[in-house]
Each structure stands twice: as C-alpha cells, then as structure tokens.
Amino acid sequence: MSSVNKVLFLGMDAGNKFLIQEWAADGILPTFRSLLNRGLVGDTMSLEGFYEGSTWPSFYTGVTPAQHGIHSLIQLTPGTYKFEHIRPGDFVKCDPFWNHLSRAGKRVAVFDIPLSGISEELNGIQMIEWGCHDGVYGFHTRPEHLKHDVLERFGPHPLIRSCDSFGWTQKEFPAFRNLLVQGARLKGELTKHYLKQGSWDFFGQVFSEGHCAGHQCWHLHDQRQIASITQSASVTEDPILDVYIAIDTAIGEILAHIDPETIVIFLAGHRMAHYFGLQFLLPDVLCRLKVARTPMEVTAEKPPDTVDKLEAVLTWGWRHTPKSVRARLQSLRRNLRGWIDVHQGRPSPMFFGIEPRKSECFLMHNGASVCGIRLNVAGREPEGLLQPGEEAEVFCDQLAQDLMDIVDLDTGKPAVKSVKRCSELYRGKYLDHLPDLLVEWNDEKRVGNTVTGTLDGARVRLFSDKIGVVEGANTYCRSGDHRPEGLFIAFGPGIKPGRMKRTVSIMDFAPTFADLLGVKLPLSDGAPITEILKAR
Ligand SMILES: [Zn+2]
Ligand SMILES: [Zn+2]
Numbered sequence: 001m002s003s004v005n006k007v008l009f010l011g012m013d014a015g016n017k018f019l020i021q022e023w024a025a026d027g028i029l030p031t032f033r034s035l036l037n038r039g040l041v042g043d044t045m046s047l048e049g050f051y052e053g054s055t056w057p058s059f060y061t062g063v064t065p066a067q068h069g070i071h072s073l074i075q076l077t078p079g080t081y082k083f084e085h086i087r088p089g090d091f092v093k094c095d096p097f098w099n100h101l102s103r104a105g106k107r108v109a110v111f112d113i114p115l116s117g118i119s120e121e122l123n124g125i126q127m128i129e130w131g132c133h134d135g136v137y138g139f140h141t142r143p144e145h146l147k148h149d150v151l152e153r154f155g156p157h158p159l160i161r162s163c164d165s166f167g168w169t170q171k172e173f174p175a176f177r178n179l180l181v182q183g184a185r186l187k188g189e190l191t192k193h194y195l196k197q198g199s200w201d202f203f204g205q206v207f208s209e210g211h212c213a214g215h216q217c218w219h220l221h222d223q224r225q226i227a228s229i230t231q232s233a234s235v236t237e238d239p240i241l242d243v244y245i246a247i248d249t250a251i252g253e254i255l256a257h258i259d260p261e262t263i264v265i266f267l268a269g270h271r272m273a274h275y276f277g278l279q280f281l282l283p284d285v286l287c288r289l290k291v292a293r294t295p296m297e298v299t300a301e302k303p304p305d306t307v308d309k310l311e312a313v314l315t316w317g318w319r320h321t322p323k324s325v326r327a328r329l330q331s332l333r334r335n336l337r338g339w340i341d342v343h344q345g346r347p348s349p350m351f352f353g354i355e356p357r358k359s360e361c362f363l364m365h366n367g368a369s370v371c372g373i374r375l376n377v378a379g380r381e382p383e384g385l386l387q388p389g390e391e392a393e394v395f396c397d398q399l400a401q402d403l404m405d406i407v408d409l410d411t412g413k414p415a416v417k418s419v420k421r422c423s424e425l426y427r428g429k430y431l432d433h434l435p436d437l438l439v440e441w442n443d444e445k446r447v448g449n450t451v452t453g454t455l456d457g458a459r460v461r462l463f464s465d466k467i468g469v470v471e472g473a474n475t476y477c478r479s480g481d482h483r484p485e486g487l488f489i490a491f492g493p494g495i496k497p498g499r500m501k502r503t504v505s506i507m508d509f510a511p512t513f514a515d516l517l518g519v520k521l522p523l524s525d526g527a528p529i530t531e532i533l534k535a536r
Contacts, residue, residue, distance in 0.1 A: 066428025089117010188250025218480025277368025372435025
C-alpha cells in the first residue's frame with residue numbers, strides 16, 4: 001500500500017451542513033458548490049449526549065469521552081464534590097493523532113484545532129487559539145517564535161474576546177459580524193502562507209468564526225424571529241450567511257494554491273441551530289422531585305452572624321484593595337465568596353444552586369442542550385446517599401420517568417426528549433469522569449433569552465403532577481446551540497465523487513488521516529473511512 005504524501009484538513013467549527021448545502025445549491029457559496037460536486041460527500045455524527053467539550057477531543061484522538069475523559073471544560077474531580085476548569089490539551093488521556101504522525105516521522109502543521117494543547121513532541125508547527133470559540137490557553141505556538149511571526153504578519157484574530165462577552169446591543173451585532181468576516185479572511189491568508197512554508201504530510205486548520213456566529217446570531221438568521229425584532233434585523237440581515245460566505249471565499253483561495261496531489265478533507269461537525277436547552281429550570285425541577293436540595297433548604301436555620309460580618313468585611317476590603325493586589329487575591333476571594341454563598345443559602349454557581357452532599361443527584365456541567373446528572377452514590381462520592389446497584393438503578397428509572405412526564409405548558413409537548421444512561425452509551429477507563437445520566441431537551445421549540453433584545457420565547461413554564469408548575473426565564477445570551485449532525489467532503493487524486501450512503505463518526509477522521517499517511521493508531525473507537533482510503 002503506497003502512502004499518500006499530503007493530507008490537507010480544513011474544518012468549519014460548528015458549521016451547519018444544511019445551510020452549507022442550501023447556500024451552495026443557490027450559488028451563494030461557490031467554493032462549497034464546486035466541492036460538493038467534485039468530492040466524496042458524507043454525513044457525519046458527533047457524540048451522543050456531548051457537545052461542548054468532547055467533540056474536538058474525540059475528533060483528534062479518535063476515541064469516545066469515556067476513553068479521553070473530557071465532556072466539558074468544567075469537570076467534576078471524581079471522588080470529590082469539586083469542579084475544576086480543565087485544560088483539554090493537558091487533561092486528555094489519549095494522544096492526538098498528530099503525535100502518532102510525528103512519531104512516525106511525518107511533518108505536520110496543526111492550526112487552531114479547537115480544545116487542543118501545544119504538543120511537545122510535534123514534528124512540525126502548531127498554533128492554538130489564534131482564533132477559537134473556546135479560549136482555554138490563549139494564543140500559543142510551537143515553536144514559540146512562530147507566535148511573533150504570526151502576529152507580525154497577520155496580527156491577532158480580530159475577535160479578541162469571548163463571543164459571549166459582547167453586550168449585544170443593536171450596534172454590536174454588525175461590528176461582531178465584521179470581526180468574524182475579517183477573522184475568516186485573515187485565517188485564510190495565514191493558512192495559505194504557512195501551507196507554502198513546508199512540505200507537510202498533514203496540514204490541518206479549523207475556521208472558528210461560524211461557531212461564534214451560530215451561537216450569538218441564530219436569532220438574526222432565523223427568519224421567524226427576525227420578524228419580531230425588525231430593528232436589529234435591519235442592521236445585520238444575516239451575520240451567519242456573511243460569515244459562511246467569508247469562509248467559502250477563504251477556502252476557495254487556499255485550495256487554489258495547493259498541490260494537486262493533495263488529499264483534501266473538509267469537515268463541518270456538530271452544527272448549529274436554534275437554542276433549546278432548559279438547563280436553567282433543571283435545578284428547580286430536581287428539587288421539586290425531591291432528589292436534590294438547595295443550600296437554603298439545608299441551612300434552614302438563620303446563618304450565623306459571623307458569616308454576615310465576614311461578608312461585609314470582604315465586600316468593604318475588596319473595594320479598598322489596590323488593583324495589582326486584587327489580581328493575586330482573586331482565587332482566594334472566589335473560594336471565600338463561594339463558601340459565604342453556600343452558608344447564606346445562595347445557589348453556588350458551580351453546582352447550579354444544588355447542595356450535592358445533601359442531594360441524591362446533582363448537575364454536572366455539560367452544556368445546556370443535553371444536561372448531565374451525577375448520582376450521589378455511596379462509596380463513589382464522599383457523602384453518597386444512594387446505594388450502588390439496585391437502589392441506584394431504581395432511582396435512575398424513576399427519575400428518567402419523572403423527567404419524561406414533564407410537559408412544556410406553551411406547546412403541551414414533552415419538555416425532555418430522552419434520558420439516557422452514560423454507561424449504556426459508552427465504555428472506557430474514564431467513564432467515571434462523565435455524568436451518569438444525560439437529559440436531552442426537546443428541541444422542537446426555540447427557547448429565547450432576555451439578553452438579545454426580545455423576550456420572545458425566553459420564559460418557559462413546565463408542568464407535571466409531581467413538580468407542579470416550574471417556570472423561569474432564560475438569561476443566557478446565546479440564540480443558537482449545537483446538534484450532532486455534520487458533513488464531510490473529501491477529494492483528491494483517485495477519490496470517487498458521489499454521496500456516501502452511510503454516516504461516519506467524527507471519531508473516524510483520526511484513523512483515516514493516519515491510514516492515509518501509512519500510520520496506525522494504537523487505540524481508536526473510530527474506523528478509517530474506507531471510501532476515502534480506496535483512493536490510494
Ligand atoms: Zn459551542
Ligand atoms: Zn465564540
């Protein structure tokens with residue numbers, strides 16, 4: 001079997017395959033139109049139950065979250081009631097495929113693959129978070145001096161802060177759109193430049209701009225919603241379309257300069273669509289079902305005076321602390337503030353207002369659309385309340401039934417689409433890092449928010465015999481969230497154009513890249529995409 005010399009991977013983080021195909025067919029995205037005609041096109045599926053932290057680690061390791069250990073950027077430390085902000089590149093339990101390629105002597109360039117860290121053993125160059133939706137490390141490169149070269153030639157990515165941090169006034173949406181369009185253009189330039197710099201066996205780069213646009217601007221894209229916020233719509237008609245056009249143009253320019261012998265694989269995974277998660281109501285629901293308790297319930301008696309005094313001192317002291325000292329004291333203050341909040345009966349943000357020690361289950365960070373629930377199990381958790389085995393099993397069945405019984409009073413339809421056990425979906429050494437139950441909300445109805453200029457759909461009322469009415473408003477700014485379906489396009493010498501009938505997993509890409517370059521991955525839950533390999 002001869003080894004193909006060059007693989008170029010281009011990703012569109014959270015790109016929506018339906019929009020790409022629709023706008024390509026309309027001629028609005030000419031590059032995608034041409035690629036869809038000349039390439040092998042296949043549907044992809046991301047991981048069941050996980051989006052925010054798992055998608056890219058599973059892409060670059062080729063294994064499930066139960067093997068690489070990541071399901072979120074905020075994870076529970078097993079055996080404790082502590083959540084920690086993790087850095088995926090350090091936390092991930094398996095090697096990214098580019099390490100295996102490097103060990104086999106392949107020259108690689110890895111640019112902005114989301115949620116990855118700098119690889120010390122890379123045989124080539126790497127850039128992380130020049131422009132990514134999730135910022136964990138900040139912009140870093142390997143070798144380090146590459147950073148200066150990038151900044152000198154291209155500057156920083158125009159979107160220098162988290163897309164969630166914008167206030168989203170009318171003025172900000174067009175400015176935001178411009179930053180993303182400009183970012184996609186610059187990333188195209190940057191990719192072209194470094195692609196030419198070396199003879200790469202593997203070159204990979206991901207456009208992140210569609211991810212940010214999708215989360216923040218879906219309401220502007222969604223025509224039904226545009227009708228209710230005509231003012232905003234008049235200034236930016238569809239920022240998502242504009243960003244997709246910029247990415248289409250950038251990809252067209254990159255491809256115009258590549259060696260015709262290159263195998264090119266494009267992937268748009270875990271797409272974007274309207275926001276639907278009801279995570280903001282789940283703590284209340286669990287409390288009404290009497291399977292979780294708030295710190296307020298736990299400390300029913302009046303908190304001791306000393307706590308009140310400590311809080312007053314902390315607030316006064318902080319106002320009178322110089323800025324330079326504040327930075328150093330930040331984490332101490334956060335811990336103290338968290339302790340006070342719990343004693344005052346206020347919800348602790350890390351636990352979504354639930355006191356885990358006194359609850360049979362609690363919430364884990366897993367994104368809003370599929371919520372993760374952890375059972376408080378004796379022997380596994382420090383103060384477990386549920387006995388493992390039958391008691392825990394019966395508890396899960398009952399909880400799943402109670403959640404499935406809840407209806408959205410607005411539509412009369414079930415609010416929850418499914419409740420699944422993680423252990424039935426995944427097997428692996430790090431299953432313990434993951435939630436026990438995955439609660440997927442019904443995505444038929446768009447859930448609005450109170451931030452982006454309209455209250456439309458922001459208020460939700462849930463009902464069941466057991467919970468009565470639980471209601472609340474969504475205060476999270478995002479109007480778009482993920483879905484698991486994606487699309488890939490592969491083309492190059494010998495790849496037969498056409499539409500694949502089967503759906504591949506995002507875990508299939510790492511072994512495919514490796515196979516194309518004549519390298520075997522030692523561990524993989526995915527399988528090489530034989531339809532691409534046949535080309536060789
Ligand atoms: Zn996202
Ligand atoms: Zn973003």
